């Protein structure tokens with residue numbers, strides 16, 4: 053257990069003493085996100101440098117931090133070191149102290165490698181690390197739902213820097229076998245959009261893994277143009293209909309195993325998409341040390357497309373947002389249409405009370 057965070061059972065109890073008693077907070081911005089900035093801070097006792105994410109306290113922020121803390125023991129997930137709740141102005145804020153990921157983003161590192169030095173085998177090793185983090189989450193019925201390049205960071209710039217997953221802002225507890233199969237566990241007394249089993253949250257992560265693997269192998273994304281037309285009108289359709297290919301010259305020497313695995317992950321039908329256990333068992337991932345050491349064009353193509361990379365990132369962010377909404381709607385519809393006797397009884401009851409004039 054992380055003894056620097058006070059916890060009772062699964063619940064997170066943030067420290068309420070001023071964070072500035074223990075940490076010196078710097079202005080150095082490590083990154084910007086929709087929820088604010090991440091800055092550097094230093095533990096006054098240990099003198100170690102950490103990253104600090106500040107969130108407005110509330111149900112959403114608590115959910116994010118609680119899920120992140122629960123899984124932060126995994127080697128490929130960014131570690132939470134301390135959590136404080138302090139007031140700032142009129143607001144209560146959560147101050148999340150994390151290990152500092154000094155090595156920067158995944159694709160930034162690949163882009164900086166000399167031409168020809170990044171191989172298919174290295175790509176397979178990277179995918180194995182990311183997949184192992186995702187398996188850890190899925191095994192605990194957690195879907196990340198925001199798996200994208202800027203949330204994959206290296207612990208240091210050194211060769212032994214470890215790649216880790218962060219940002220649990222959209223992470224969600226999803227279906228467990230118990231909630232799906234045993235009617236008495238299904239919480240019919242709350243709105244389905246609040247607690248209904250989310251069948252597709254995990255599939256969303258697999259789609260992301262496929263997109264990340266595609267970029268790792270060629271340096272551009274499967275559905276977006278890297279020639280300044282990242283927002284082209286046909287793109288959404290291409291994503292929906294799964295129109296992408298491996299036709300460029302950079303794909304010529306990439307193994308068929310790699311292409312088959314991508315196809316299983318970016319598959320349009322979420323029900324037919326591979327599950328994380330199947331991905332982990334796939335030989336390109338499982339036997340990654342035997343993957344051919346074919347030099348890839350990724351670094352060069354990423355450098356050439358540097359100008360449009362922010363658009364590519366925005367587009368992936370938008371695609372994930374659309375997918376989360378689409379999948380949530382499917383889930384609500386499925387529950388509304390379901391023919392469960394318990395649920396029907398409740399429906400009849402609420403319909404009756406809706407037409408009964410108030411006394």
Ligand SMILES: Nc1ncnc2c1ncn2[C@@H]1O[C@H](COP(=O)(O)OP(=O)(O)OP(=O)(O)O)[C@@H](O)[C@H]1O
Nearest residue numbers: 082083084085086087088090103150152153219221
């Ligand atoms: N532990 C860390 N160490 C170093 N930099 C970090 C760390 N955590 C986050 N960052 C940087 O800050 C950025 C924003 O962080 P994060 O993604 O957690 O915030 P967010 O507001 O939820 O962002 P998003 O807009 O991606 O949802 C990251 O993309 C990264 O560049």
